[in-house]
Amino acid sequence: MQLLNIAIIGSRGIPNYYGGFEQMAQYLAVGLLNKGHQVTVYNSHNHPYKENEWNGVKLVHCFDAENMIGTAGQFVYDFNCIMDARKRHFDVMLFLGYTSSSVFGSIFPKNAVIISNMDGMEWKRDKYSKPVQKFLRFAEKLAVKYSDFFVADSTVIKTYVEEKYHIESKYIPYGAEMFTNKDECILAKFGVEKMNYHMLMARMEPENNIDMILQGFHMSNSEKKFVVIGNYNNSFGKLMYQKYHHDERIIFTGGIFESCVTNTLRAYCRLYFHGHSVGGTNPSLLEAMANGSIIVAHDNAFNRAVLNGDAYYFKTPEDVEQLVLKSNGHKESAVMVKNNFVKIEEEYNWPNIVNQYESFIIECYNHSKK
Numbered sequence: 001m002q003l004l005n006i007a008i009i010g011s012r013g014i015p016n017y018y019g020g021f022e023q024m025a026q027y028l029a030v031g032l033l034n035k036g037h038q039v040t041v042y043n044s045h046n047h048p049y050k051e052n053e054w055n056g057v058k059l060v061h062c063f064d065a066e067n068m069i070g071t072a073g074q075f076v077y078d079f080n081c082i083m084d085a086r087k088r089h090f091d092v093m094l095f096l097g098y099t100s101s102s103v104f105g106s107i108f109p110k111n112a113v114i115i116s117n118m119d120g121m122e123w124k125r126d127k128y129s130k131p132v133q134k135f136l137r138f139a140e141k142l143a144v145k146y147s148d149f150f151v152a153d154s155t156v157i158k159t160y161v162e163e164k165y166h167i168e169s170k171y172i173p174y175g176a177e178m179f180t181n182k183d184e185c186i187l188a189k190f191g192v193e194k195m196n197y198h199m200l201m202a203r204m205e206p207e208n209n210i211d212m213i214l215q216g217f218h219m220s221n222s223e224k225k226f227v228v229i230g231n232y233n234n235s236f237g238k239l240m241y242q243k244y245h246h247d248e249r250i251i252f253t254g255g256i257f258e259s260c261v262t263n264t265l266r267a268y269c270r271l272y273f274h275g276h277s278v279g280g281t282n283p284s285l286l287e288a289m290a291n292g293s294i295i296v297a298h299d300n301a302f303n304r305a306v307l308n309g310d311a312y313y314f315k316t317p318e319d320v321e322q323l324v325l326k327s328n329g330h331k332e333s334a335v336m337v338k339n340n341f342v343k344i345e346e347e348y349n350w351p352n353i354v355n356q357y358e359s360f361i362i363e364c365y366n367h368s369k370k
Contacts, residue, residue: 013043105146204237216320
């Protein structure tokens with residue numbers, strides 16, 4: 001069996017305290033390590049975990065200026081990670097995203113095979129100004145120029161990069177784990193009862209349609225509560241809190257990173273609202289599927305590529321209002337939940353995802369050495 005020295009770069013680090021890329025880095029790193037590969041993950045020096053190893057995975061902590069100068073600090077962090085990688089002898093470097101790393105493509109280590117996960121059309125995100133969106137399109141082009149191979153975590157992104165740049169990409173989505181360890185006692189901490197509340201879990205960003213969802217619920221005369229999980233300390237999050245916290249039914253929890261808590265809340269909610277409209281196969285959506293949630297998703301190509309007909313869809317606040325009011329009469333919901341379980345078991349599970357990444361990484365390495 002061919003064993004490689006692999007670096008995972010582009011996330012804030014592991015264990016996961018932030019989001020999707022960190023979640024994938026965590027599962028992928030351990031999975032590849034258990035298959036015998038050497039695995040190094042680059043961590044921000046701001047990461048709360050300070051050790052040099054986690055579950056056998058080597059960690060390299062690099063200076064990250066994001067907490068000092070905002071988003072621009074990500075460029076500092078990626079530059080420092082790349083400069084450190086140049087001193088090491090990795091066979092393969094897997095870049096998770098390209099937003100702030102591709103501009104340094106000319107100094108990527110020459111002896112390592114560069115594989116880039118092309119993320120989710122970052123330039124479409126509403127939170128970015130027009131100049132920033134223009135830069136992100138440029139960064140996307142640089143990622144294509146300086147990478148040897150490509151991963152798309154959504155069939156929509158795979159089609160997009162192949163049509164726009166005429167490059168081949170490997171479709172590998174995220175994964176999720178079936179959740180069975182529910183603890184109903186957790187609900188009391190949030191003042192909710194089993195199947196008597198709705199919820200969403202997302203970063204507080206406009207393109208996640210949080211305003212549309214909460215507006216629709218606020219318009220309804222539902223007696224149920226609505227749990228909003230996500231750090232609302234950014235400007236948009238503060239706006240959402242100011243706009244809706246006066247509705248006593250709406251509960252802002254802030255960010256929660258204990259998986260047993262988030263999974264339990266998803267498992268016992270009546271409707272799980274997924275408003276993401278930009279990006280690939282979203283990890284929180286897969287986790288909701290694995291938790292047996294009845295899903296109400298924003299109607300777009302990314303969500304339909306995963307859910308197909310096994311969800312309810314909304315495009316307006318009025319759609320949300322109607323779905324909330326009719327949530328007691330969904331006879332087809334059990335079939336949707338069952339079908340989504342099957343998708344997790346057969347496609348979107350971490351062992352399968354790790355196997356696909358390992359096969360692709362080895363294939364890319366061997367191809368580059370011909």
